[in-house]
């Protein structure tokens with residue numbers, strides 16, 4: 005959506021295919037980091053963004069055996085010193101509405117790309133399944149942003165490297181009470197780990213379980229999960245039954261992978277389609293947006309001028325974005341293997357933080373380091389595309405109306 009907005013704004017006709025009728029899916033990437041806030045500011049969308057329901061977090065802590073340990077601290081970072089928690093559907097609707105202001109922007113909901121059209125070794129479009137029937141859509145360039153289960157990745161036969169993950173995540177809501185702790189924090193004890201994201205009137209809860217254990221858990225009564233939650237966070241005992249059943253629990257099968265090559269002639273992959281991220285640090289949407297900005301910066305001028313997009317240009321986008329993705333994935337893998345795996349060891353008691361690290365974490369400048377890495381990333385992107393097409397059309401035709 006961000007790439008389409010940037011290209012349409014620069015006068016390049018773009019068609020976005022979205023297979024769903026709306027963006028209303030709970031428990032998706034809701035963590036909008038400073039790098040994304042910066043892009044919104046550059047697009048003059050920050051004020052509109054601030055009107056969305058949201059919560060700002062400056063400090064992320066761990067509650068280990070009852071002891072609170074601040075770990076990630078955004079305060080003091082510039083220009084944005086917080087992480088915004090915003091429902092992803094609101095954020096996507098904002099981008100879609102911003103895109104609709106440009107004549108060159110064409111968002112087609114309930115349109116599923118089902119395959120690539122290849123001619124003389126070049127991808128020249130996609131096959132589309134829609135309520136009006138099946139058809140072909142031709143394009144100067146196909147950009148696959150179809151997420152972690154990318155069909156286009158498969159259709160193009162692009163090999164990826166799977167880095168594995170020791171855990172999956174169960175997401176569910178729990179009501180918040182006025183006397184509950186503030187902030188967003190993780191709790192680890194006795195082989196269990198849970199992250200509580202403060203969403204004002206509810207806790208967005210991530211209950212971390214060993215990889216592949218989801219099916220066995222779901223075969224048992226929901227009481228097992230309710231009791232485990234209450235054992236980890238006593239203050240939630242009075243509300244544990246609000247997890248009504250397994251239907252109220254979504255599973256994120258954690259996946260960390262990266263394509264060796266993000267392109268083919270006429271085709272580029274970005275975001276999760278090119279590199280699925282671990283949920284650690286909540287960087288998924290932010291890296292996808294950085295990819296989109298880098299891609300738009302490289303592609304807007306040649307596409308507008310009708311120049312043929314060759315693979316060298318697509319390779320330069322991968323070169324620019326692969327390094328930041330690689331670094332973040334490496335840090336995520338280290339955290340997964342060294343901290344999360346140990347925290348999930350049954351009967352292991354509360355995980356221990358080495359005394360030296362505990363001492364270092366007393367200093368804000370040390371706590372700022374992970375906030376800087378996850379919040380701003382490496383090789384931060386800026387909007388360099390012009391605003392050419394200013395025609396205002398159908399601003400109010402929200403995606404919500406089409407569902």
Ligand SMILES: Cc1cc2nc3c(=O)[nH]c(=O)nc-3n(C[C@H](O)[C@H](O)[C@H](O)COP(=O)(O)OP(=O)(O)OC[C@H]3O[C@@H](n4cnc5c(N)ncnc54)[C@H](O)[C@@H]3O)c2cc1C
Pocket residue numbers: 021022023024031032033034035115116117118149150151152154155175254255256274275276277281283285286287288289290292
């Ligand atoms: C349960 C869960 C929780 C997460 N939590 C966080 C978090 O807190 N913070 C964070 O930063 N990230 C989080 N992520 C990851 C984050 O959602 C992704 O990294 C991010 O959304 C990637 O953006 P994307 O545009 O590459 O792909 P997606 O957001 O996955 O978008 C892909 C889009 O393409 C559509 N689509 C797929 N296939 C087709 C097709 N064939 N034709 C047409 N449309 C298609 C999909 O419907 C979807 O709208 C979470 C992911 C999950 C699943």
